[in-house]
Every structure is written in C-alpha cells, then in structure tokens.
Amino acid sequence: MTTHTPEQPDDAALERLRAADPAAGLDPDTEALEAAVRTRVPEAFAGATATPGAPASPPADTGVPSGAPVDELAERRARRRRRAPLQVAAAVAGVLVVGAGGYALGAGAVGASPAGDTSELTARAPIQLGTADAPAAADGAGAESFAGDARSAADVAYPGYWGGRTVFHQDGLPTEGASASAWAYDAAGVFAPETLLRVADALGVDGEVREDYGSLSAGSADWTGPTVSLQPDGLASVSFNDPTKDPWGCVVVSPAPADGDGGGESVEPGVCEEADHGAPPSGADAVEQLRDVLATLGLDPAGYEVVADEQAPDVEAPRATTVTAHEVVDGQRTGTQWSATFSGAGLASLYGALAPRVEIGTYDVVSPAEAVERLGDPRFGGGGMIAWARESTLEQMAVEPEEPTVPPTLGEGARFAWPVTDVTITDARLGLAVQYQPDGAAVLLPAYELSDAEGNAWSVVAVVDEQLDFAPAG
Structure with a gap:
C-alpha cells in the first residue's frame, strides 16, 4: 500500500472542444504500441510476421483447384476473421496506452516530448472526475462531458463492459483524513x-x-x-x-x-x-x-x-x-x-x-479508506474508472469474435445473471481535478486517484461532505 500527497476557427464550440482535448494533435508511437501488443497478444500477429520488404511466401495449398468456383460469402467471412485479431489488437493497444499512465496521449507519455526527450517530463497526469462536464458542454461543446459519460459507463460495467457491477474494498489504506488547497478560475475577472x-x-x-x-x-x-x-466559459x-x-x-x-x-x-x-x-x-x-x-x-x-x-x-x-x-x-x-x-x-x-487561478482556501479531505467507500456511494457516482491495466481485461478483449449464435433459452426456475466484480483498492494518490459548478464556474479541487494492485484506476472527489453542497442543480 502506498499513498501520495501533492507537494482551450469560426465554430467557437468546436474550438473549445479542441482546446479541451488532452490528446489534441498527438500521434501515437505506433512502433511502441505494436511491440506491446506483440508481447501481450502474439496471436494477433500470427501469419503476419514477415520481414518488411521480404518476398511473400507462396500461398498455401487449400486443396481447391485453381479453376474451381469461389464462394464469395465464405471468403468475406474468412477475411473478417483474419482481420479480427488486429482489430482486437488495436483495441488492446489503446488499453495499454491508457493503463500506462491515466491517458498516456494526453500525458505526453507517447509521441510527445518537450524537445524530443520524454525523460524531461516530470508532472503527473491530471486526475479527471466524471462530474467535470461543464454545463456549457451539454450541447457537445466540451470534451469533459464525453469523457465523463464514458468513465461513468465503464465504472458501472467494469470489467465485463456491459451489464456488470462493481463492489469496492480497500486493503491497508490510511483511515485518517487530511487537508489540501483548492483554487477557482477567475473567468469573471478577465472576461471583458x-x-x-x-x-x-x-x-x-x-x-x-x-x-x-x-x-x-x-x-x-x-x-x-x-x-x-x-x-464566456469557466476558463475564459x-x-x-x-x-x-x-x-x-x-x-x-x-x-x-x-x-x-x-x-x-x-x-x-x-x-x-x-x-x-x-x-x-x-x-x-x-x-x-x-x-x-x-x-x-x-x-x-x-x-x-x-x-x-x-x-x-x-x-x-x-x-x-x-x-x-x-x-x-x-x-x-x-x-x-x-x-x-x-x-x-x-x-x-x-x-x-x-482565466487566472486564485486560491480559495484549504479544505478538509476524507481519508483514502473513506474515498474508496465513495466509489460505491451514488452521490459520487459521477467519478469512475479512468484507466485499465488488468491482464484479464486484455485477454477478454483479445478473444477473436466468433460467428454469432442464438443464445439458449433460460430454463424454468433458473437464477438470473447479475454479474458483480469485486475490486480491492491498494493505492491512493491525493491530487487535484478540474470540476465545473452548475453555473459553469471552474474550480480546481482535491481529488483522489485510487488504484488496485494491477494498475486499474478510478477517481473521486476528496473534499469532506460538510464542505460539499448537495443541493440539486437548478
């Protein structure tokens, strides 16, 4: 167990979206991604390991005479099956990137450097809350809304992706709270x-x-x-x-x-x-x-x-x-x-x-152990999973899709499936996250990044209940 304490053209809405994109303009390091996928999912590259520039191997003998009629439908199905491992590999590559550091593209971990040397990057990746979608982004103008919805869905369905539920526990995390500074972005002071x-x-x-x-x-x-x-948004x-x-x-x-x-x-x-x-x-x-x-x-x-x-x-x-x-x-x-x-x-x-950042005081924060309890509290359900790293998740995603079949009919008296995943949080990092108030004002408040032993991570606001306003928006 370890804990860590912290020592945005003519379409304005589109430009705000671009400005908020943490991975804007970044190109993935395809060689590094391919190497990682080859290591984790070697079957995805089976039959595709020929050296570039080398002569192609002769086609395998299929046992079908060259002049025989071709079943085009079967051939298309075969091509789909052959493509599937690489399509899955691409999805796994994305998971590997995210699992490597929150969202690696936005964190500068892949394909970016201050001057060509990534070793100079020292700042930790930002913590993003699922509640960070600004009201102005309700019409799609903000990237946080998109990301928040995706994280909330992942939290509900992890790790079966659809229809699963998650129960959180903690192992060895401190039970004592602390305090941390918070800031407001003074957009009103500069919008003129x-x-x-x-x-x-x-x-x-x-x-x-x-x-x-x-x-x-x-x-x-x-x-x-x-x-x-x-x-006229919360960040000017x-x-x-x-x-x-x-x-x-x-x-x-x-x-x-x-x-x-x-x-x-x-x-x-x-x-x-x-x-x-x-x-x-x-x-x-x-x-x-x-x-x-x-x-x-x-x-x-x-x-x-x-x-x-x-x-x-x-x-x-x-x-x-x-x-x-x-x-x-x-x-x-x-x-x-x-x-x-x-x-x-x-x-x-x-x-x-x-908008300049102005300090608005020191706030009490819950303990890491209580932060884990918040992951199961509906009041904090806007947070959610922000990174995948679980090996079983990679294996599930790497399974080659099969031809669709009709599911079996449930029998009389059968138990209904209600998948629940049990997650144990072993690491907590107290940091900061941008969060938008109902009126659009932007603040930078204390938040936790909570991780399990395999590197999967979730986020949740860290401020104590007494300093949060739970009144309904509007």
Whole structure:
C-alpha cells in the first residue's frame, strides 16, 4: 500500500472542444504500441510476421483447384476473421496506452516530448472526475462531458463492459483524513473587451471588439485574416486562428484554365492550391515560441509543462509543429492547457484557458479508506474508472469474435445473471481535478486517484461532505 500527497476557427464550440482535448494533435508511437501488443497478444500477429520488404511466401495449398468456383460469402467471412485479431489488437493497444499512465496521449507519455526527450517530463497526469462536464458542454461543446459519460459507463460495467457491477474494498489504506488547497478560475475577472484587445494586440490581430453569441471577437469578420475570440466559459477560453499561416489552407483558383489552348476557360471548378509556408519550427524551437507567447499574454511559462508533438517518422516534410502547454500545480498537470500550431510562416492557431487561478482556501479531505467507500456511494457516482491495466481485461478483449449464435433459452426456475466484480483498492494518490459548478464556474479541487494492485484506476472527489453542497442543480 502506498499513498501520495501533492507537494482551450469560426465554430467557437468546436474550438473549445479542441482546446479541451488532452490528446489534441498527438500521434501515437505506433512502433511502441505494436511491440506491446506483440508481447501481450502474439496471436494477433500470427501469419503476419514477415520481414518488411521480404518476398511473400507462396500461398498455401487449400486443396481447391485453381479453376474451381469461389464462394464469395465464405471468403468475406474468412477475411473478417483474419482481420479480427488486429482489430482486437488495436483495441488492446489503446488499453495499454491508457493503463500506462491515466491517458498516456494526453500525458505526453507517447509521441510527445518537450524537445524530443520524454525523460524531461516530470508532472503527473491530471486526475479527471466524471462530474467535470461543464454545463456549457451539454450541447457537445466540451470534451469533459464525453469523457465523463464514458468513465461513468465503464465504472458501472467494469470489467465485463456491459451489464456488470462493481463492489469496492480497500486493503491497508490510511483511515485518517487530511487537508489540501483548492483554487477557482477567475473567468469573471478577465472576461471583458479590454482583455480581448490586450490579447489581440499580443497576437497581432487588428479590429474592433464585437459580440458573437455571447463571446467577444476581434479581427477578420469573413475569416480571411487573423481572428481571436474570448469565450464566456469557466476558463475564459481564448481561440486564435490565422488562415494566412494555416499549414493546410489553400487558395481556390477559379475558374481553372482550360486544357490545350490555354486561352479559354474550363467549365470545371477551380483547383485548390496549397500555400508553401516552408518548414515549420523544430519541436524545441516551437516549445520556446509558445513559452514566449504565454509570457506575452501575461501568463507565467514556469507554471506550465510545455510539450511538442513528435513528428511521425514517415513524414518527410511536415507542414506544422503542434505544442501543448500543460498547467502544473504541485507537480501535477491540472487538465487545463494551451495548444498552439506553428507553420513555417509562424503561429497559425492557439487555444487555451486565460482565466487566472486564485486560491480559495484549504479544505478538509476524507481519508483514502473513506474515498474508496465513495466509489460505491451514488452521490459520487459521477467519478469512475479512468484507466485499465488488468491482464484479464486484455485477454477478454483479445478473444477473436466468433460467428454469432442464438443464445439458449433460460430454463424454468433458473437464477438470473447479475454479474458483480469485486475490486480491492491498494493505492491512493491525493491530487487535484478540474470540476465545473452548475453555473459553469471552474474550480480546481482535491481529488483522489485510487488504484488496485494491477494498475486499474478510478477517481473521486476528496473534499469532506460538510464542505460539499448537495443541493440539486437548478
């Protein structure tokens, strides 16, 4: 048993979703994933172990004359069966990634580094509560809502995925409570036209401030030039885009010249010519550039762990470099961040949380043992499983699907299946999690990450009942 104490373009909703995505722009390390899957699920690669570039083996003798009619339906079924292990392997790879560190893509554990060296990453992964979905995200505008629903479902169904239930116990965890600091994000203090003008000036955006469906915007109104917006959400999210530096943007040439004589015009629509912005900055340079941008916006770069995406090895001439600055408090990423994309022409896009974090006091927290009890308390059911690592889970997922069959009819007097899984929590980490109040205000409050001996993890709020308001929302 061990315990640990802590020492966000024109569619604003879409951009808030992108800004909240902890894995935005990150590419999985496919070689590492494949190696892990080969180790755990070798049968998934059976018959597919030939060395790349080596001549293919001759086809096996199936016993069917080459001129015999082919049963196309049977062949399609066979192809499905042959594909299944790799499809399952892909799902297992995702579990391996998550089990390795909360959500490894968002934590920078796979395919990302500050300057090409993942050994420099020191902050622990953020704790995410299932209740972290902001009210503004009810229409799909926030990534937390999606993740929260998925975690809640996993908690109810773990580990049989559908129809199972879980009972939690603890083994050797402390029974004494403690205290921890909490913070509020002061969006109300910065959501103002003056703030947007300051941000616009820092990012080189001209124009007057205008209101767009509650948000504040400045810059090009037709999206042909740089634009920046400030959202009225709990994090005062900023969204910046410069289409003139977009690494994937293009200019439509219309009408296109006709083939042949070069004089007339073609009736075909024009082609889209992509702009050549040159090579984007290296990961290390992009990291420093984002640090400079944060400082220009009045933020302290030292309060962030800045991570550059690792370029895919098969991309000879990448068009962009994406960098993420993760907010860090007491050695842990909070889950709020800034994400920037640089092309050869400079900063093409930027999304992030501008609201400053203000301390709101010290709160009493329940003991790790009581936190485990909360996993079975309906009042805290919005939390849930956040990482899989159980070997049996991998084995269940790795089973090749069989042809569907009709289930047997239940007999008279038979007992009804009501699967229940018993989980013993052996490890507790007290950290912090972003949580949204019913009115949309964002706070950073104490939360536990609870793990079993095999590395599966759940999360739950840590603040004592007396300091929680259980009144119904609305």
